[in-house]
Amino acid sequence: MTVPQEASPSDADDVERQPCPRCRAEPGSPCRSRSGAVAGTYHTGRFTKVPRLAKLLRVPTPADRGPGQPWRPGAPVPLTLAPDTPSADIRIGYARCSTLTQEFQSQLDALAKHGIPRDKVFSEKISTRVRPAPSSRPRSPSPARSRPTPRNAGSSSPCTR
Numbered sequence: 674m675t676v677p678q679e680a681s682p683s684d685a686d687d688v689e690r691q692p693c694p695r696c697r698a699e700p701g702s703p704c705r706s707r708s709g710a711v712a713g714t715y716h717t718g719r720f721t722k723v724p725r726l727a728k729l730l731r732v733p734t735p736a737d738r739g740p741g742q743p744w745r746p747g748a749p750v751p752l753t754l755a756p757d758t759p760s761a762d763i764r765i766g767y768a769r770c771s772t773l774t775q776e777f778q779s780q781l782d783a784l785a786k787h788g789i790p791r792d793k794v795f796s797e798k799i800s801t802r803v804r805p806a807p808s809s810r811p812r813s814p815s816p817a818r819s820r821p822t823p824r825n826a827g828s829s830s831p832c833t834r
Contacts, residue, residue, distance in 0.1 A: 684726060685715075685735045689747065693719040702747035703738040713740045766794035773798075 689701055695716040696705040704712040704719060713734055720732040734740040738747075766784035768777045777796055784794055 684723070684732060685738060687723045688715050688720045688726065688732060691719055691722045695719070699746060699749070701749045703734050703744070705744045709744055711738055711740050711742050711744050764789050764793065768794055768796040770798045
């Protein structure tokens with residue numbers, strides 16, 4: 674069995690790239706305690722997002738972050754992408770009508786209000802009440818059904834359930 678390694682001071686930078694789900698600290702800031710001070714250790718939900726730290730039980734807050742001191746937001750984490758690079762956020766829309774009398778227009782208007790262009794909207798009109806006509810081909814006969822044999826057939830013991 675291997676013993677997990679202790680966290681190094683450079684691990685704080687990797688941990689602080691993630692927002693904290695417990696204390697809601699933004700990326701770039703250390704975790705907060707309930708009293709409003711800098712926490713002595715990072716919250717588990719935050720440091721487990723860093724794969725090499727996920728197996729550790731505790732990741733202490735380095736001394737340069739001021740554990741126990743009043744909490745202040747840290748510097749924002751620098752972006753990994755250049756600001757002029759298009760983002761990976763792709764917005765598409767979906768509009769569906771389930772009956773023949775419904776219209777798409779209110780759904781399309783709501784999608785347009787959220788900045789989704791009409792050419793990025795997938796729409797379909799499907800009615801669950803209309804059933805296709807049965808095919809004109811004759812059905813193949815179903816195989817003869819055989820009755821299953823009981824598990825203890827032939828035994829002399831009574832069945833107890």
